[in-house]
Amino acid sequence: MSEVTFREAVRMALRESMHADERVFLMGEDVGRYGGSYACSMGLLEEFGEARIRDTPLSESGFVGAGIGAALVGMKPIVEVMTVNFSLLALDQIINNAATLRHMSGGQVNVPVVIRMSTGAGKQLAAQHSHSWEAFYTHVPGLKVLSPATVVDARGMLLAALDDPDPVVIFEHSGLYNMKGEMPEPPPAVDLTHARVAREGTDVTLITHGGCLRRTTEAAAALAERGISAEVLDLRVLRPLDWNTVFESVAKTHRAVIVDEGWKSWGFSAEVSARIAEDAFWMLDAPVRRVAGVEVPIPYPTHLEQASIPQTAQVIAAALEVVGHG
Amino acid sequence: MSEVTFREAVRMALRESMHADERVFLMGEDVGRYGGSYACSMGLLEEFGEARIRDTPLSESGFVGAGIGAALVGMKPIVEVMTVNFSLLALDQIINNAATLRHMSGGQVNVPVVIRMSTGAGKQLAAQHSHSWEAFYTHVPGLKVLSPATVVDARGMLLAALDDPDPVVIFEHSGLYNMKGEMPEPPPAVDLTHARVAREGTDVTLITHGGCLRRTTEAAAALAERGISAEVLDLRVLRPLDWNTVFESVAKTHRAVIVDEGWKSWGFSAEVSARIAEDAFWMLDAPVRRVAGVEVPIPYPTHLEQASIPQTAQVIAAALEVVGHG
């Protein structure tokens, strides 16, 4: 057991996979000489050389598409898009090609590309660098979408994604890179099929993932002090989502709050809310609530930025509301 | 009162607006010489000349962005993107620029651009030409999103969009262009704030828009024969959505089915379902149901294509289920 940062956990997975399989390579803007915009690949250029730690020009559509193409001929590319904000430039490639080629060709090809991107607010980077657009990806059949919230998942999910025959998009919340966590020895493999019960509880289910897990567990702790037992689900895999675990928890608690940094309307949280109310309707003792991003291009100053994204106090308030202490 | 096609109604609005305001112009791939890929602008080049009926090269990001720029200097551009499938190439411009500039600049600028695009399946155009991605746009604060389902709205909403100071995206379902409908004389102005009760009913609310309205009203008629009184809502404006009308209807019927051609998960229908179950929970006598697109890149053959999108029978079945005759 050792303590590592989320960033180091990502780097562990990069190194392990590159050592284990020569088809694996990393490409993206400034992954090499610069060390990665969030320093995830720092030092790897020296270790693996510039063919496999491949700096790309600024051309998101081009190099993401190139990752897809390389996957078509048997490589296992890890493409880093600096942030989800820039990924719109590559969305055509990801949706119309990566997610589509297998089905459209009648199953003749598969596309084992892994696309990593940072997401989220909290660094005062303003309206073109701070958004959480997971929903653009979870909407797309053919893609798998991951959102690691722990160091174990940061490492393990990247390795599992590389073993997956289909395109996988991994969201790394930029606020997590410096977070420290325990990494068991040897580091464990993880699955891409289950949500994780991060904390058990009986009164209300708090459902979240990625960058919102910390505030959600904080909220659960605060609720415990008030005698409310909150169960916290870390969804981990956003698509395909492990609905069973969600329904099992709601069957127990009869109440659910979803915490997600993305804009509320038509956001990631919408489907979770809808599905619970549709398929677990008779289990619910109160309407589902969402604590989600305010619908605004996120502004620069910290007070406005924080006001744009879920806060612990809001999670507590929503939980209190659904358990009837509102 | 005269009968016109949906296509003619769009063309009426194009002509009227170009005559009324010289700042209005149309630009897009093949809107001029070719007459528009769905022939909406046929004949307009001759009438208005090539500066105002402006053929563009294939460069969605470039010309959509140019529309945004022209709006910034006081023009009222109507940008036609052939289909929503290609609009991913312009999504960065639409989200990171059009939807963002006003807020990010502290309210100094506004972006009165209108972006029209066709959407939807039904023409056997396969996996890169058939999708319904309204949800990518409804998720974005700063945008208004319209989905006309009638000839009156096809004309009126385009004119209203041009009067709007903010960016407006209009989805025209490709299956509607040949549809005929009555156009009152003089053609009426329409608002961009209200959903429309397309058919009154008391037992269940069927909520839809655009290309799904026809099958939904067919379903309502079939339900009537079985003694079930279905109210049909044509949402018209997808963002900002007229929740009041939705809630009022559900308050009456206590049951709701949403019909939308987009992929179900994280699709347009998700927010509608979530919001009803959250904010009208205590009014519901049954869980909300969605009849939505199957999560698959839409295939070419008609039997598979039709199996991918909502059918009248499925709407009827869902309505029967929620009223308890399932």
Add this chain to the structure above:
Amino acid sequence: MTALPGRGHALHLLTQMVRIRRFEERCAELYSAGKIRGFLHLYIGEEAVATGALRALGPDDALLCTYREHGHALVRGVPMNKVMAEMFGKQEGCSRGRGGSMHLFDAEHRLYGGNAIVAGHLPLAVGMGLGDQMAGRQRVTACFFGEGAIAEGEFHESMNLAALWKLPVLFACENNGYAMGTALARSESQTALTVKAASYGMPAVSVDGMDVVAVETETRAIVDAIRAGGGPAFIEYKTYRFRAHSMFDAELYRDKAEVDEHRKRDPIPSFLRRMIAANTLTEEDLAHIEAKVAEELSEAVAFAEAGTWEPIEELTRDVYTEVGA
């Protein structure tokens, strides 16, 4: 003027061009008959390009095309039966019927579509070249696209990546003068397309796409250079489409006279005339080919007619890879 091919070679070229022509003429009829639906983009007039160019590729080389790719699929060796069944949407088709005219795939023949987002396949070609380069394989990836694609950012990003990394990719531009109704001069400020390649330091050549011999010769030279490690190259085939863009095109943007003018350059009769003049082929050869093609074609139509629909239960199969399947 390039050297004329010998008889066997010439027969091959003529046969392929006739196969494409007759196949597509029949497709147009089948479209009217409602057997083929959706978009149908005919290659009629442009047959010399796929025919000549694909001879320069080996079976291991990869091929990516646009939605106007019936010719490429046929020349590449995808059986006409499977192509026609695909046009019908039958599961015996080369993409299990799911793709139709715009999405002919055949991984065995290394045909990677049939891509219908203009320029969307160029980044894929770059990546395929990259994969081959990294794995030390000698293969070439040939990517065909129309001149309309040159205005898309993807063209630019792909050219730059390929040139920067010296990838074994052929950028094969089928310049038929129009993107739907938009003439080249209305879509590019610089219509000399090889100048575009020069701005990436990429070798470029322009060739008469109506001359199958020139197409083959020039393509072979450029593909050989790529295979020898010379990095990517750009080739422009100047051609013309005789038919409408698709079946929904009123052709308001050009005169019949212009089309007629270009028909004089029809690659099939001009090739035949030249070969006859050189005593390589005879009118009887053509008659013989026509007969064989007619047979192949009626068999293909029968095959497609007899084909079956993919069961609706299989609609969502292959959205993801079934592991263990």
Add this chain to the structure above:
Amino acid sequence: MTALPGRGHALHLLTQMVRIRRFEERCAELYSAGKIRGFLHLYIGEEAVATGALRALGPDDALLCTYREHGHALVRGVPMNKVMAEMFGKQEGCSRGRGGSMHLFDAEHRLYGGNAIVAGHLPLAVGMGLGDQMAGRQRVTACFFGEGAIAEGEFHESMNLAALWKLPVLFACENNGYAMGTALARSESQTALTVKAASYGMPAVSVDGMDVVAVETETRAIVDAIRAGGGPAFIEYKTYRFRAHSMFDAELYRDKAEVDEHRKRDPIPSFLRRMIAANTLTEEDLAHIEAKVAEELSEAVAFAEAGTWEPIEELTRDVYTEVGA
């Protein structure tokens, strides 16, 4: 060598460069002090570009920049107070504090950002030029971007549209040699950037971006040609950034020696030396300017410090235009 400016003119140029330099040095300190947050991209070393180039624009001309735009905003005439307040995120800032360093806007001065999607503002510039052209206005739109942006498809699409439609747009490339840690030769297969413009048939010129006089002269010539109806043009300013890309950059990708070498070309001392040699300016002029700038700067910092936070209740104001507001 271009003609030297007279004293008033030279004082102006020197003052602007010093304003930018001191402003940004202070910003770096304020960043360490936690007063400025987020990304901060310094223009230090590149001041001659904005200073010289913007003199060639009239007040009606529009200006679009990247996230490295403090210099442009100051030279353009946005009061330093408002720029500094924006850096702090105060509502007295030129974008009401919402944009910060990367999004300086001032519609009154026709400054349209502060854009932080690389190359994302190029299509906007095209559209602004188009709007002006259609409305018959004589204005020019100047769009600044880094050499890194040239690899993006948006650059290509924008160049083509502007050239095709002969729009009054200046494409102003600030080539500082690096895009974050990526040297030009690692991002472009063809590093002679004017060749890119040629592939659109667009006039192009490359100028020493460390020489404020050359920058002004060349920009003026090219802007005048645009204004005269000559259509768009491309200008490359060869410059260098002395500081890190942003405050989060370990600068692993270049040697200190390389930076030191370029510091010898520092546009401020070199301009001053030249003017002193020509007897136009004196060391005292510089001292005087420094004093005035120091005053302006401390006032700006005080203004920013005294500024107020936009109330949280106004967070969603201006997502949409409040009609009637």
